[in-house]
Amino acid sequence: MSKIRKLIPCIYLYDEKAVKGVSDKTVLFGDPLDLVSVYNEKGVNTIFLYDLSRGMGDEAHEKALDIVKAICKKADGNVIGAGNIKRMEDVKKLLYAGCTKVAINLSEQSEVESLSESSEKFGKEKLYAIFSDNVQTKANKELIEKYTTELIYFPDSINDLASSDIDFTISYVIDDYEKSLDEYKKAVTNENFELFALKGALLWDDLKKNSDGMVPVIVQDYKTDQVLMLAYMNEEAYNKTLETGKMTYFSRNRNELWIKGETSSHYQFVKALYADCDKDTLLASVKQIGAACHTGSYSCFFNEIAKTDYDKKNPQKVLNEVFDVIKDRKINPREGSYTNYLFDKGIDKILKKVGEEATEIVIAAKNPNDNEIVYEMSDFLYHMMVLMAEKNVSWEDITDELSRR
Template identity: 50%
Template sequence: MTNKRLIPCLYLESGRAVTGFGQRNLFGDGDVEALAGFYSDNGADELLVFDFSSGDEEHEKAIARIREICAVSEIPVMAAGNINRMEDVKKLIYAGCAKVALNFSKQSNIELLEEMSKRFGQEKMYVCISSPEEFTENKDLIEDYAGGILALDAVQNEVEKASSMQVILHTEENHKETLMELMKQKAVGGLSGAFVSASDTDLTEFKELCRKNGIPVNISESAISWSEFKLNSDGLIPVVVQDYKTDEVLMLAYMNEEAFQTTLDSGKMTYWSRSRQELWTKGLTSGHVQYVKSLTLDCDNDTILAKVAQVGAACHTGNKTCFFKPLMKKEYDDTNPLRVFQEVYDVILDRKEHPKEGSYTNYLFDKGIDKILKKVGEECTEIVIAAKNPDKDEMKYEISDFLYHVMVLMAERGVTWEEITRELARR
């Protein structure tokens, strides 16, 4: 049976967040990117973004904001609202949305579905229905060309009578018991709306409640049981903690079985304090939470490697990592591609912010975007010429020159390597 999903909502007007369905903005007026990140780290399976804007100018602002939301969200994003033509669907898909929901109260959207499904894929096209008639009158079209249904209360009953399609139920209902009964329905493939979107709802806790009630949901479970772990003399296992983006080692701590299970259940790194002899969730008092991305056991089953999203500093001293005291170091070249790219990019940014006399980088910034673009074009042509040469060294030099000038362009236009790598990963 397919796992049922919890899908919080974000609501936009003119690209800014507005309240709705119990949503509270924890991160300041309009900071939907931070709210999207919060949902990603706290048990949500997907994210639903409604565009309530009016007029083309406001709509363009909303699409730009949705692009920013997709850039920070690590869960799939579905866009709905204010979709009127093929171009709207195209822009939302290109912005990074995994799915787009067409409002079937609009005849123009009904007419769009088949063509959009054939162009972008059935799995990307959802339909939003608000009455049983919108489904029954278009049943064959929806079943043939939609990947799923986003529906309001009670509509799922009509869908279940006539079809095997799954419904994402968008509801204002707030009571856990009622929501649990809705989730048990065969047609309901997921839940959205008031309860799921409220910032004080603990989605991991609700998922555990669903699991206990026999409802299949996406929860973290260990592929290897605790009984197979090799523990130290204190009954603990050491945990090496890395930043999931950079692989930087952040800290070393220990877990007992309760800490391990709490980590799985909560999605937040939880350890056993040897000094205090108690369980502690990292960041519970400081706010420097570690959201679990992966847990891996080593070859001897006696050490865990945790990759986490670190909020703030990992070390109690305020340092990003606990490992900051040099003991010895031999000189070597760090050729890790992403680290090298980031270091060069950081130097370029520093030149931009703190100009240095005689710097070629500052010369390019002073000449402006047209000069930078001209150099990027020239270096690209040099690569093409070098590629015809049997000596690969020449090509190596030209690609290096090209990448440098591209990074100057990135710095000039405010594009980061993280944005580039995230886009590549998404593709």
């Protein structure tokens, strides 16, 4: 394992607010979700979330977990949860709230004691270790290597880059949210520090250029796969995109480099970059801030030329459309609606139907004809969506959880 060094911005959560640090409870944001929005707009891929509710009682801890859940839902990238861990159950609560990983503080004995059980339950890839110095790291070296996959360190300054003799990835937690990520990157000269720069598998020379010496780039939304725009890159734009994580193009009209969003603040942050089979076209999967099109439209492709009647049968679209109807029935009841009948009868009736339909799937699976199981699975999914609407669970909640597994 190579010694990768990363920087991660932090949210310190105290009394339902985002504060400056562990020892400094100065309020930065009364609503921590506002700080998440700041990080989203900066293209942050990972947030370190530290719960400072230890010693404040169970009620404060439960409120903190509710905010953790909201933060995980709002954040564009991964969330690493930490703080107030007394037992394996607390690790589970953070993971169930939506955290991708959980960091165990090696300075807290109760957290160290929970390490082996948590690792056995959830897997070592779900656990990181917070360390303060090399002495502490060496003292816990066996535990770290056996039960965790990464080290977390809180530097006093950007120049305080602790080293470790354990061959692990180390993430440095940034306290100063106002300092731009680019400034941090420029401040670090350690050649082993792999910050927010993307490591391109292909060099510019590996790509096939058009007659102008450029490569076209198709840009799509990373969540929906909606095509947003088409632009071009020259060598400088390509390298700048990999360096900064912001989509950068070459304007053929203005004959100059063009950082998308530089004037409008409608930045595009790279989530993934692909080349086609001939390596003469790029596909960028991005987080789009605001609108991609100069007209204000989210996508540049909105001028319909021709269209036939067809059913896309996109699974996610079908599920979303059915779920939207179910949610609408809950808000706007219709007489004679079976969905409204279930809502009127309440949670016990809904659960009874979910259980019945699950049993029908088991019975149908024993039969040789596949048609029956498809029918029963469809029935189950419908009743499951009624339950989701009743409990205010969205498809995004489900897919987010599945993507973390």
